[in-house]
Amino acid sequence: MATITEGPGELGRKLVANMERMTRDRIGGAALDNARFNLRFKDHGQSLAALRKEKVGENDAAIVIAAGPSVKRKDPLRAIRESGFKGAVVCTESALLYCLRNGVVPDLTVTLDPHATRIVRWFGDTRLTPEKLGADDYYRRQDMDPAFADEMKANQEIMGLLNEHGSKIRIALSSSASEAVVERVMETGMQVYWWNPMLDDPDTEGSKTRELYALNRFPCVNAGGNVGAACWMMASAVLGKKQVALTGMDFSYYGDTPYRNTQYYHEAVSLVGEENLDSVYIRIPNPYTGTEFYTDPAYMWYRETFLQMAGDAHPECQTFNCTEGGILFGDPIVFEPLADFLGRHS
Amino acid sequence: MDVLKGNFKTKKDVKIEDAGGAETLEDRFEREALKHLGGSIAFVAKKKVLWDLDEGGK
Numbered sequence: 267m268a269t270i271t272e273g274p275g276e277l278g279r280k281l282v283a284n285m286e287r288m289t290r291d292r293i294g295g296a297a298l299d300n301a302r303f304n305l306r307f308k309d310h311g312q313s314l315a316a317l318r319k320e321k322v323g324e325n326d327a328a329i330v331i332a333a334g335p336s337v338k339r340k341d342p343l344r345a346i347r348e349s350g351f352k353g354a355v356v357c358t359e360s361a362l363l364y365c366l367r368n369g370v371v372p373d374l375t376v377t378l379d380p381h382a383t384r385i386v387r388w389f390g391d392t393r394l395t396p397e398k399l400g401a402d403d404y405y406r407r408q409d410m411d412p413a414f415a416d417e418m419k420a421n422q423e424i425m426g427l428l429n430e431h432g433s434k435i436r437i438a439l440s441s442s443a444s445e446a447v448v449e450r451v452m453e454t455g456m457q458v459y460w461w462n463p464m465l466d467d468p469d470t471e472g473s474k475t476r477e478l479y480a481l482n483r484f485p486c487v488n489a490g491g492n493v494g495a496a497c498w499m500m501a502s503a504v505l506g507k508k509q510v511a512l513t514g515m516d517f518s519y520y521g522d523t524p525y526r527n528t529q530y531y532h533e534a535v536s537l538v539g540e541e542n543l544d545s546v547y548i549r550i551p552n553p554y555t556g557t558e559f560y561t562d563p564a565y566m567w568y569r570e571t572f573l574q575m576a577g578d579a580h581p582e583c584q585t586f587n588c589t590e591g592g593i594l595f596g597d598p599i600v601f602e603p604l605a606d607f608l609g610r611h612s
Numbered sequence: 613m614d615v616l617k618g619n620f621k622t623k624k625d626v627k628i629e630d631a632g633g634a635e636t637l638e639d640r641f642e643r644e645a646l647k648h649l650g651g652s653i654a655f656v657a658k659k660k661v662l663w664d665l666d667e668g669g670k
Binding site for chain 2: 486
């Protein structure tokens with residue numbers, strides 16, 4: 267094992283600067299391949315352009331529900347339900363199980379990650395077996411919805427819930443989604459709105475985004491690197507909501523979370539060793555909660571991209587982080603308790 | 613100590629890689645990380661949020 271000279275978080279911060287390129291290199295090809303395959307489903311559903319003309323929610327507010335670790339500690343849906351919130355509820359596909367098992371059918375859900383096997387789990391994987399689970403501890407290891415700890419049982423539950431409620435759910439379905447996800451979405455009868463994720467600058471020569479657009483003519487959306495940011499983008503730029511609250515958007519882990527329960531633990535250990543993990547993970551105090559959170563390079567990048575996108579958003583759109591934890595704070599985001607936001611919009 | 617100097621001539625010149633090109637720990641980490649680490653999708657800095665030729669981009 268090489269000697270690590272970097273101090274706490276330093277190696278992680280170096281990687282953050284390269285995340286944009288690393289993501290583009292790793293994801294671009296798969297996203298395009300999936301989009302080519304998904305051309306056969308082009309007429310199953312509508313373009314995202316149609317969603318821009320629909321009335322979703324009864325006022326100009328929206329709440330994004332993502333699946334960060336705060337969800338199980340804060341349970342935002344309890345307060346949302348009790349408040350009688352009339353705006354739009356937009357959730358990540360990873361938060362679908364949380365919504366449906368709490369009796370909430372979201373107004374819109376979003377999916378974009380092209381991963382061939384993992385993302386379909388949020389929709390219920392009809393081909394999941396204990397043998398497949400044995401080879402991949404990605405979900406059961408992480409600090410997320412405890413319902414996912416018993417993976418076969420959770421898979422059965424989400425399959426049943428989506429088979430029952432799927433037809434009531436609108437989904438902003440990225441052309442980059444895997445074959446397994448698209449087939450499952452079609453099978454459950456979800457209301458599909460197709461879109462393309464920007465893969466690069468569409469105004470440059472040889473752009474993959476431009477190639478995607480030529481392929482299917484769906485609107486291209488700057489998705490901010492992750493599905494939570496894409497939900498915010500849908501709420502603000504597509505649904506036209508002026509007040510958007512975020513919940514479950516931690517982009518980090520609670521300070522007492524073991525490294526083993528983080529997303530890239532295995533990769534970090536294989537490179538720097540268990541004893542040097544402090545060089546990879548970045549610790550950030552949250553001045554609003556008075557507590558410390560830590561993050562990895564990918565989530566740190568998500569934070570930076572989100573702040574940039576929020577800063578570039580239409581001036582009439584205000585963003586409120588009601589996660590009540592995590593590392594997503596800073597201008598122009600208002601960090602406040604969910605109860606305060608609900609008090610103004612219910 | 614005897615030093616083995618070679619007892620035949622190679623048919624082609626053998627070039628020794630410059631040691632300055634040695635992979636750093638950061639390079640290694642990035643190469644390793646690239647296999648698994650990264651966002652779910654790209655982010656395009658400073659571009660408009662929606663791009664649709666039919667609507668002129670908004």
